[in-house]
Amino acid sequence: MTDAPLLSVRGLNAWYGESHALHGVDLEVFQGETVTLLGRNGVGKTTTLRSIMGLIRKRTGEISFDGKDLMRMPLHHTARAGLGYVPEERGIFATLTVDENLILPPVVAKGGMSVEEIFDLFPNLKERRNSQGTKLSGGEQQMLAIARMLRTGVKMLLLDEPTEGLAPVIVQRIGELLATLKQRGMTILLVEQNFRFASRIADRFYLMEHGKVMAGFPVGELPDRMGQLHEVLGV
Amino acid sequence: MTMIFGIPLQAFLGQLLVGLINGSFYAMLSLGLAIIFGLLRVINFAHGAQYMLGAFVGYLLLVHFGVGYWPALLIVPIVVGITGIIIERLALSKLYDIDPLYGLLFTFGLALVIEGIFRYYFGVSGNPYSVPELLAGGTNLGFMFLPNYRGWVVVASLAVCLGTWFAIEKTKLGAYLRAATENPRLVQAFGVNVPLLLTLTYGLGSALAGLAGILAAPVYQVSPLMGSNLIIVVFAVVVVGGMGSIMGAIVTGYMLGLAEGLTKVFYPEASNIVIFVIMAIVLLVRPAGLFGKDA
Amino acid sequence: MAEMTLSDARVKASARLEWVLIAIGIVALLAAPFFIYPIFMMKMLCFALFACAFNLLLGYTGLLSFGHAAFFGGAAYFTAHAVKVWGLPPEIGILIGVIGAAILGLIMGFFAIRRQGIYFAMITLALAQMFFFFCVQAAFTGGEDGIQGVPRGMLFGLVDLHKEFNIYYFVLVVFLLGVFAIWRIVNSPFGMILRSIRENENRAISLGYSVANYKLAAFVMSAALSGLAGSLKAIIFQFATLTDVAWQMSGEVILMTLLGGIGTMVGPIIGAGLVVGLQNSLATSDFPVTIATGLIFMVCVLIFRRGIVGELYARVLNPSGSDKG
Numbered sequence: 001m002t003d004a005p006l007l008s009v010r011g012l013n014a015w016y017g018e019s020h021a022l023h024g025v026d027l028e029v030f031q032g033e034t035v036t037l038l039g040r041n042g043v044g045k046t047t048t049l050r051s052i053m054g055l056i057r058k059r060t061g062e063i064s065f066d067g068k069d070l071m072r073m074p075l076h077h078t079a080r081a082g083l084g085y086v087p088e089e090r091g092i093f094a095t096l097t098v099d100e101n102l103i104l105p106p107v108v109a110k111g112g113m114s115v116e117e118i119f120d121l122f123p124n125l126k127e128r129r130n131s132q133g134t135k136l137s138g139g140e141q142q143m144l145a146i147a148r149m150l151r152t153g154v155k156m157l158l159l160d161e162p163t164e165g166l167a168p169v170i171v172q173r174i175g176e177l178l179a180t181l182k183q184r185g186m187t188i189l190l191v192e193q194n195f196r197f198a199s200r201i202a203d204r205f206y207l208m209e210h211g212k213v214m215a216g217f218p219v220g221e222l223p224d225r226m227g228q229l230h231e232v233l234g235v
Numbered sequence: 236m237t238m239i240f241g242i243p244l245q246a247f248l249g250q251l252l253v254g255l256i257n258g259s260f261y262a263m264l265s266l267g268l269a270i271i272f273g274l275l276r277v278i279n280f281a282h283g284a285q286y287m288l289g290a291f292v293g294y295l296l297l298v299h300f301g302v303g304y305w306p307a308l309l310i311v312p313i314v315v316g317i318t319g320i321i322i323e324r325l326a327l328s329k330l331y332d333i334d335p336l337y338g339l340l341f342t343f344g345l346a347l348v349i350e351g352i353f354r355y356y357f358g359v360s361g362n363p364y365s366v367p368e369l370l371a372g373g374t375n376l377g378f379m380f381l382p383n384y385r386g387w388v389v390v391a392s393l394a395v396c397l398g399t400w401f402a403i404e405k406t407k408l409g410a411y412l413r414a415a416t417e418n419p420r421l422v423q424a425f426g427v428n429v430p431l432l433l434t435l436t437y438g439l440g441s442a443l444a445g446l447a448g449i450l451a452a453p454v455y456q457v458s459p460l461m462g463s464n465l466i467i468v469v470f471a472v473v474v475v476g477g478m479g480s481i482m483g484a485i486v487t488g489y490m491l492g493l494a495e496g497l498t499k500v501f502y503p504e505a506s507n508i509v510i511f512v513i514m515a516i517v518l519l520v521r522p523a524g525l526f527g528k529d530a
Numbered sequence: 531m532a533e534m535t536l537s538d539a540r541v542k543a544s545a546r547l548e549w550v551l552i553a554i555g556i557v558a559l560l561a562a563p564f565f566i567y568p569i570f571m572m573k574m575l576c577f578a579l580f581a582c583a584f585n586l587l588l589g590y591t592g593l594l595s596f597g598h599a600a601f602f603g604g605a606a607y608f609t610a611h612a613v614k615v616w617g618l619p620p621e622i623g624i625l626i627g628v629i630g631a632a633i634l635g636l637i638m639g640f641f642a643i644r645r646q647g648i649y650f651a652m653i654t655l656a657l658a659q660m661f662f663f664f665c666v667q668a669a670f671t672g673g674e675d676g677i678q679g680v681p682r683g684m685l686f687g688l689v690d691l692h693k694e695f696n697i698y699y700f701v702l703v704v705f706l707l708g709v710f711a712i713w714r715i716v717n718s719p720f721g722m723i724l725r726s727i728r729e730n731e732n733r734a735i736s737l738g739y740s741v742a743n744y745k746l747a748a749f750v751m752s753a754a755l756s757g758l759a760g761s762l763k764a765i766i767f768q769f770a771t772l773t774d775v776a777w778q779m780s781g782e783v784i785l786m787t788l789l790g791g792i793g794t795m796v797g798p799i800i801g802a803g804l805v806v807g808l809q810n811s812l813a814t815s816d817f818p819v820t821i822a823t824g825l826i827f828m829v830c831v832l833i834f835r836r837g838i839v840g841e842l843y844a845r846v847l848n849p850s851g852s853d854k855g
Contacts, residue, residue, distance in 0.1 A: 053424050079426030091421045095413040103407070104414055105425035152426070278648050326832055335648050336594050337831050340788065343781060344827025351821035464659075467777060471656040474649060504667060511660035515641050518653065522644040 012061035039208035084149035088160040112153030139170035156187040254496015259392035262488025267443035277338030283466025284349040289448020304367035312442035319441025353459035361456020477527020581786040581798030583755030589793030592728030597658030603775030605757030610677040610770035631757020639749035676771030791837030
């Protein structure tokens with residue numbers, strides 16, 4: 001990995017109003033990697049994703065993506081730089097049909113999937129393409145939230161807890177989906193509480209505590225780190 | 236003579252037509268208010284002033300430039316829409332992060348300024364705007380005499396309302412608008428230029444008010460005060476309908492116009508206040524409004 | 531906790547500042563008729579009381595009413611009618627005006643408090659407009675002419691209010707009593723609950739307060755005190771007209787409060803003084819008052835939302851300006 005990282009975050013601080021949520025986050029994600037942010041609730045994982053995306057504007061530090069400085073960009077330019085975002089609450093629009101939800105995010109680069117390819121990957125979305133978006137089940141909504149990013153041609157996905165609250169069989173399907181995306185060369189930064197799920201697809205891990213990244217390690221070191229992880233995550 | 240409920244049929248239908256005409260304007264204006272409010276969370280108090288502005292731009296085009304009704308129908312919404320865009324960029328866009336009441340107060344001040352300027356130059360008396368030649372005269376429908384222009388107003392406003400509804404509910408741009416109404420930050424994070432969408436939406440809402448104004452010019456007198464009393468009635472319409480639904484705003488507008496027309500037939504003294512009375516009743520029975528989703 | 535004590539200190543300092551301003555103000559008001567036309571001063575006092583009553587609702591309960599002209603103008607009609615047609619003494623006439631305004635407030639408030647925020651503003655505006663149309667048509671208001679030639683009468687049968695100084699000091703006393711009443715309401719336990727409703731309505735509900743009743747009570751009090759101002763105006767100027775019930779009047783009182791400082795005791799008084807002063811000076815010029823009013827509205831909302839007194843507090847108490855916006 002001698003290339004420059006696709007995403008590089010240096011000394012990222014972020015605030016929600018007056019409360020200081022991130023205290024200097026450093027992380028890197030290379031082209032084609034799947035990296036997982038681990039940590040307990042409230043340590044700043046979601047805030048990290050939202051700050052990278054530009055949804056949190058009160059932030060300092062450096063964020064560069066694909067050679068572009070994300071700090072100076074207005075919010076709607078982040079996606080155009082090639083970042084796709086799948087929020088924790090999924091963000092499916094109730095006043096839009098499944099179809100409309102799917103084609104809502106504008107295409108930002110070539111190389112995205114066509115709607116037909118996406119429907120091949122998600123046949124149950126195709127069946128319900130004219131339903132109201134929020135009438136889908138939780139798992140289907142999660143699928144839709146990921147699916148709509150695949151059309152846009154983004155280089156990298158920021159995924160916030162895609163398995164939260166879903167049945168094991170759905171979690172498995174999402175795992176397969178992410179593996180497929182990885183094979184196709186998608187770069188993924190994943191926030192995940194489900195440690196076992198994450199360990200199956202991630203190449204590397206970052207461990208967060210108190211608004212900072214306190215450790216980073218590849219999947220191979222996982223067995224040696226179990227003690228530390230148990231302590232930090234309380235799993 | 237045919238009578239209905241002890242009232243000559245002609246008079247009855249005549250008032251009903253007046254109600255339908257008024258309802259057409261209520262519908263167009265409350266539609267614009269609902270679109271603007273949905274996305275910007277601003278109650279556009281200047282909507283009445285923009286309606287008046289539309290009528291005046293049409294009037295001035297005719298008097299000073301000899302531009303007739305049909306071109307004005309296109310030029311007026313563009314002019315009023317552009318003024319709306321300028322206002323949004325310079326001022327309203329600075330108010331999105333604070334209490335929505337400030338947007339109401341700002342546009343209230345704006346309405347006073349616009350109306351004040353026109354009162355200063357044109358006084359308070361009305362200026363007549365004649366019906367375009369093509370639509371002069373009337374048609375005998377057998378049961379009543381229909382002035383052609385009034386028929387045109389009903390058809391045109393219906394087309395405008397349904398066209399707007401279609402554009403919002405069935406098109407890609409409309410999907411952006413609906414999604415941004417629900418969660419503007421996320422839509423922007425997807426790469427949609429939401430600030431631009433907000434600007435265009437206010438421009439569109441303003442243009443709708445301007446279009447209503449030029450449509451109204453031959454029906455009512457073109458006067459600086461034509462918008463200020465109307466906007467309060469339209470607010471009542473909006474409270475009755477609730478601002479959650481585009482179709483709700485349209486339907487409520489026509490319904491209340493007709494209710495007003497009927498009141499003129501049976502109890503003319505109350506025709507000024509019937510919409511407010513209906514508003515009060517709706518507040519008792521269904522506080523969120525007939526089509527409202529929020530409490 | 532450090533933050534708490536800091537803000538406590540600020541509250542105390544702001545209270546001290548208010549007392550100083552109030553003392554200066556009262557002395558100035560006592561001396562004013564020797565220097566300024568009493569009729570102009572009385573107009574200011576009327577509107578200042580009106581703005582303070584309005585601010586009780588907007589500043590301390592967080593409800594923006596766009597229909598307060600109904601109470602101000604309605605009370606003016608009631609008082610004018612009682613004094614002129616029924617021949618009642620001014621104090622009884624004013625009492626009738628206040629009671630009438632309170633009843634109007636009860637009715638309007640009953641409907642309006644069913645919705646919040648922006649809807650509340652629109653509903654109050656619509657209901658006040660309904661009252662306006664009622665006043666246009668009702669026989670006792672005199673339609674477009676209004677009620678003219680209202681006698682000022684003898685206060686308690688003793689004081690001849692036709693004498694300028696007598697009526698000025700009467701108006702001043704009523705004004706001070708009215709503002710004092712508002713101050714007491716705001717600083718009572720009741721006022722604390724109103725403020726907690728303003729800060730966070732849902733929390734107030736979850737604490738078990740019947741928020742609707744508190745809002746309605748605040749609305750009625752604000753209406754009654756606005757009515758007091760309107761009744762005074764009818765006695766001072768000896769007429770009541772449609773101008774006082776029109777929506778423009780509701781807008782004016784909002785502007786006075788906004789300009790002076792929403793949620794401050796002194797702000798609305800200063801705002802009322804400035805707006806009335808401006809209207810008076812524009813009355814002799816060519817420049818339309820509505821344009822000036824509208825422009826001040828726009829400027830206040832865009833860059834001056836704290837108002838004069840609010841801005842003054844912010845500067846004096848927090849000179850670094852670190853908590854701007």
